[in-house]
Amino acid sequence: MLRFLSYFVRTALSNLAQNPFVSLVSIATLGLALLILAAFLLISTNVKALLAASAGHLAVSIYLEDDTQPEAVSALKARLLKLPETQGAVYISKAQALEDLKRRLGARADLLEGLEENPLPASFELTLKEAYRSPEQIRPLLTRLEHFPQVADVDYAWDWSEKLASVFNFFKLGALVVGGLLFLATVFIISNTIKLTVYARQEELAIMRLIGASEGFVRAPFLIEGILQGLFGGLLALALLWLMFHLVISQVEFPLGLTMNEWRFLSSAESWGLVGLGLFLGLLGSLIALGRFMRE
Amino acid sequence: MIQLYGVTKIYGRKAALTDVSARVGQGEFVFIVGPSGAGKTTLLKLILCQEPVSRGEILVDRQNLKRMRPHRVPAHRRKIGAVFQDFKLLPNRTVFQNVALRLEIQGARRSFIQKKVRVLLRQLGIESLGEAFPPQLSGGEQQRVAIARAMIGDPKILLADEPTGNLDLDMSRNIFQLLLSINRGGATVLMATHNRELLQEANLRILHLDKGRLVA
Numbered sequence: 001m002l003r004f005l006s007y008f009v010r011t012a013l014s015n016l017a018q019n020p021f022v023s024l025v026s027i028a029t030l031g032l033a034l035l036i037l038a039a040f041l042l043i044s045t046n047v048k049a050l051l052a053a054s055a056g057h058l059a060v061s062i063y064l065e066d067d068t069q070p071e072a073v074s075a076l077k078a079r080l081l082k083l084p085e086t087q088g089a090v091y092i093s094k095a096q097a098l099e100d101l102k103r104r105l106g107a108r109a110d111l112l113e114g115l116e117e118n119p120l121p122a123s124f125e126l127t128l129k130e131a132y133r134s135p136e137q138i139r140p141l142l143t144r145l146e147h148f149p150q151v152a153d154v155d156y157a158w159d160w161s162e163k164l165a166s167v168f169n170f171f172k173l174g175a176l177v178v179g180g181l182l183f184l185a186t187v188f189i190i191s192n193t194i195k196l197t198v199y200a201r202q203e204e205l206a207i208m209r210l211i212g213a214s215e216g217f218v219r220a221p222f223l224i225e226g227i228l229q230g231l232f233g234g235l236l237a238l239a240l241l242w243l244m245f246h247l248v249i250s251q252v253e254f255p256l257g258l259t260m261n262e263w264r265f266l267s268s269a270e271s272w273g274l275v276g277l278g279l280f281l282g283l284l285g286s287l288i289a290l291g292r293f294m295r296e
Numbered sequence: 297m298i299q300l301y302g303v304t305k306i307y308g309r310k311a312a313l314t315d316v317s318a319r320v321g322q323g324e325f326v327f328i329v330g331p332s333g334a335g336k337t338t339l340l341k342l343i344l345c346q347e348p349v350s351r352g353e354i355l356v357d358r359q360n361l362k363r364m365r366p367h368r369v370p371a372h373r374r375k376i377g378a379v380f381q382d383f384k385l386l387p388n389r390t391v392f393q394n395v396a397l398r399l400e401i402q403g404a405r406r407s408f409i410q411k412k413v414r415v416l417l418r419q420l421g422i423e424s425l426g427e428a429f430p431p432q433l434s435g436g437e438q439q440r441v442a443i444a445r446a447m448i449g450d451p452k453i454l455l456a457d458e459p460t461g462n463l464d465l466d467m468s469r470n471i472f473q474l475l476l477s478i479n480r481g482g483a484t485v486l487m488a489t490h491n492r493e494l495l496q497e498a499n500l501r502i503l504h505l506d507k508g509r510l511v512a
Contacts, residue, residue, distance in 0.1 A: 003403040003404075003405070004400075004403055006406065007400045018388075204386050204388075207384045207385075207386060208386075208397070208401070209370070209373075210344065210346065210373065210378065210380075210384065211373065211374075211378070211397065211398055211401065211445065212370050212371070212372075212373035212374035212376075212398070212401055212402075212449075213370060213401045214367070214370040214401075215367075215370075217370075217401055
């Protein structure tokens with residue numbers, strides 16, 4: 001088979017070169033479809049990473065009753081540290097809480113001066129292990145914590161993390177729907193490109209069979225033509241994505257003080273996967289074309 | 297090498313060949329003659345497995361074509377070099393590529409192909425046409441390219457359908473000498489023709505077809 005490969009590749013390349021416009025259109029379409037999918041993938045992996053990172057910063061706040069004794073605080077801390085979900089638990093006394101608030105208010109700290117007593121509760125800031133940061137896992141934890149002794153209230157910054165999670169889910173859904181539709185269109189376009197080539201060369205193929213070419217020999221260049229279109233489309237998508245990533249995303253300012261260096265490009269496995277997917281779609285398109293057109 | 301037993305070929309309702317039986321031995325050179333529509337081309341098509349036999353049996357190199365499985369057909373055709381009446385050259389490939397294709401099909405090495413095609417084109421006096429495309433060539437030149445492609449794979453059998461049609465007598469003799477030399481190299485040659493001059497000069501075995509029947 002290897003002996004034939006050079007002939008097949010040469011023939012496939014010359015087929016591509018004989019209809020440069022048609023070939024370019026189908027490569028560009030495939031490139032675009034893969035680009036959209038890859039862009040969704042890129043954004044969603046980054047949003048996912050962002051979510052995970054933010055969940056690391058976000059802590060569960062456990063507010064204590066005002067009359068809690070120091071022994072009860074230590075007992076609670078020991079109990080919190082034993083929870084499988086716990087990464088760390090930091091105690092913030094009433095005085096510390098007031099200090100923190102003063103610092104945050106800065107110039108307007110004088111607002112607090114009229115206070116007769118400290119209204120802020122003591123609390124624990126409980127950070128969670130990475131595996132336990134999903135809303136599904138946090139919710140029951142919060143319920144459990146509420147029933148701990150001396151616990152007045154439990155709070156978690158749902159708002160922010162759930163918004164991010166819904167954005168992430170939206171991207172996942174969008175990638176699936178748009179990507180799926182584009183794939184269908186791409187396979188259709190590639191198979192049509194190859195059908196046109198096969199159709200235009202019916203006579204030539206008949207002659208090849210007459211002088212002893214096997215079906216495999218006749219078909220292989222068309223399969224390779226499809227694979228090459230897919231490969232070029234995949235590489236095009238990767239190149240465009242890389243350009244977009246470095247020219248566009250780096251110019252955007254992100255909220256929450258996030259910087260570009262927290263955003264990462266596709267991993268090399270993902271990049272090769274993208275190119276491989278293009279290759280596979282090209283092969284699929286040409287298989288469909290040949291299946292219909294080459295039955296004698 | 298080729299055995300025909302009661303071979304009949306029917307297209308629709310019309311019989312192109314009726315009950316033809318003959319044997320062609322290995323290394324023989326046989327003319328197939330007869331007026332247009334006598335069934336000469338049909339007979340060659342059957343031997344090449346281009347068409348199935350309607351009735352009767354054809355054995356080529358001890359293989360019964362009727363029982364040949366489709367995936368065996370390419371290997372059968374590679375034993376045969378065929379020169380078609382309309383040449384059947386690939387118009388968008390050069391002369392060199394047309395001749396080389398036969399060797400590419402059998403998976404020959406590229407260096408071997410380069411060398412062998414060049415030598416053969418030189419033998420046939422068309423070396424200078426290597427980079428030309430068939431539509432740019434005269435009938436006689438295309439004829440030689442077609443013969444070169446038929447010869448390049450060293451076939452056991454050479455089928456030539458009117459290889460001297462449309463050529464003047466000098467050119468016809470030239471082509472005929474070429475086929476004779478292939479025959480001397482060991483190939484069995486079947487040549488369909490109605491070139492009387494050649495037949496008289498050559499004094500070789502003749503299968504005479506008329507209205508699809510073998511008459512002599």
